[in-house]
Amino acid sequence: MTEPSLDAIGIHFGTDKSSRHHDYLNFYEQTFARRRHEPLTLLEIGVFNGASLRTWREYFPNARIVGADIEPMARRWRGDRIEIEYMDQSNLEDLTRVAIKHGPFDIIIEDGSHLWEHQITTLKTLYPFLRAGGLYVVEDLQTNYGDMRAEYRGVASQTCVEFLKTWLDYHIADTMLPLQTLEDSFLRTYGRGAVTMTFYKRLCLIEKRALPLPATVQPLQPLMLRPPGPDYANTGAIVHVSHIGDIYAPDGHIDLGLDRFTFQGIAIEDPDQALEYRVRGPDLTWGAWLTSPDFAGTRGRALMLTGVTIRLRDHVKERFTVRTIGRFVGSPSLVIAADDEDCVSPQGAELRGLQILLVRLAEKPADEAEA
Numbered sequence: 001m002t003e004p005s006l007d008a009i010g011i012h013f014g015t016d017k018s019s020r021h022h023d024y025l026n027f028y029e030q031t032f033a034r035r036r037h038e039p040l041t042l043l044e045i046g047v048f049n050g051a052s053l054r055t056w057r058e059y060f061p062n063a064r065i066v067g068a069d070i071e072p073m074a075r076r077w078r079g080d081r082i083e084i085e086y087m088d089q090s091n092l093e094d095l096t097r098v099a100i101k102h103g104p105f106d107i108i109i110e111d112g113s114h115l116w117e118h119q120i121t122t123l124k125t126l127y128p129f130l131r132a133g134g135l136y137v138v139e140d141l142q143t144n145y146g147d148m149r150a151e152y153r154g155v156a157s158q159t160c161v162e163f164l165k166t167w168l169d170y171h172i173a174d175t176m177l178p179l180q181t182l183e184d185s186f187l188r189t190y191g192r193g194a195v196t197m198t199f200y201k202r203l204c205l206i207e208k209r210a211l212p213l214p215a216t217v218q219p220l221q222p223l224m225l226r227p228p229g230p231d232y233a234n235t236g237a238i239v240h241v242s243h244i245g246d247i248y249a250p251d252g253h254i255d256l257g258l259d260r261f262t263f264q265g266i267a268i269e270d271p272d273q274a275l276e277y278r279v280r281g282p283d284l285t286w287g288a289w290l291t292s293p294d295f296a297g298t299r300g301r302a303l304m305l306t307g308v309t310i311r312l313r314d315h316v317k318e319r320f321t322v323r324t325i326g327r328f329v330g331s332p333s334l335v336i337a338a339d340d341e342d343c344v345s346p347q348g349a350e351l352r353g354l355q356i357l358l359v360r361l362a363e364k365p366a367d368e369a370e371a
Contacts, residue, residue: 013051042106046069069087083102107135108134110139138203141203193208244261306351326351
């Protein structure tokens with residue numbers, strides 16, 4: 001059965017983004033279609049009558065939809081995968097609060113006040129909370145032109161389109177324009193932080209690029225070399241790292257070499273289903289025991305891990321041994337924990353390096369096993 005198009009859904013719910021008004025949805029579907037069934041988090045600034053929120057919910061059946069608006073009555077649209085936040089987009093604290101609570105985001109659509117300063121401030125504040133590969137849209141940029149300039153100028157010294165054009169210069173020029181001399185810290189950071197910048201009638205869509213690690217950082221160096229001889233099981237990890245995001249460590253070890261790269265969450269890749277794991281947060285409270293591939297901890301909420309415990313499941317204790325090796329902020333020493341031992345720093349410091357050593361034990365001879 002053919003699924004309805006994004007525009008058809010928008011027409012059904014009466015959003016002005018459909019082809020009956022702005023005609024944004026036909027353009028969006030060219031990019032959104034490949035992600036339609038992913039478990040996304042979508043944030044829309046500006047709720048109005050809730051029609052676009054219901055459109056996103058229908059089009060993205062596995063997504064969490066967050067709407068943010070300065071009008072308290074917008075809360076009436078909350079429910080069934082739609083969350084509503086009261087927010088003033090001119091207020092940096094409001095923007096950051098919503099981003100920390102609900103982010104990181106896969107799609108951000110800015111359709112708020114349309115004041116130039118609000119468009120620019122919202123972009124600069126929320127773009128860091130967009131996942132690598134995520135999409136940021138600034139809508140209704142026609143307010144930057146013509147008779148609408150007087151109404152939407154506010155206190156801004158430049159239009160959002162002028163700001164985007166400056167960013168576009170650095171995006172297109174690449175290394176021909178140096179970033180280090182820029183006064184604008186956002187452009188210094190993200191001047192080359194877009195995969196694509198696409199301009200369409202009345203809007204701009206930006207696809208975020210993952211920022212490269214500093215040249216001095218080796219992202220996957222082991223904490224200690226594996227001793228020769230044992231049969232190591234193939235155990236990997238996905239670690240959510242502050243200032244970076246998710247990093248995949250296929251051999252179960254990661255140390256970025258600097259104290260500012262601390263861990264916020266971990267998922268263990270365990271093909272043998274041999275392990276259970278839990279993590280400890282900044283309040284020194286342990287979370288629930290999980291198994292692969294469940295994610296322990298948080299993403300993008302500035303809640304750093306202060307410990308991890310890994311243990312063997314009962315049915316494999318005869319077949320495996322496990323050691324957890326941790327490195328913590330402020331200490332050059334490693335913490336080595338055996339099966340079911342807490343890997344923590346005596347000072348309660350944050351975890352910033354991890355190595356998992358899962359070893360297969362040699363099978364006992366049949367006569368020894370019977371004895």
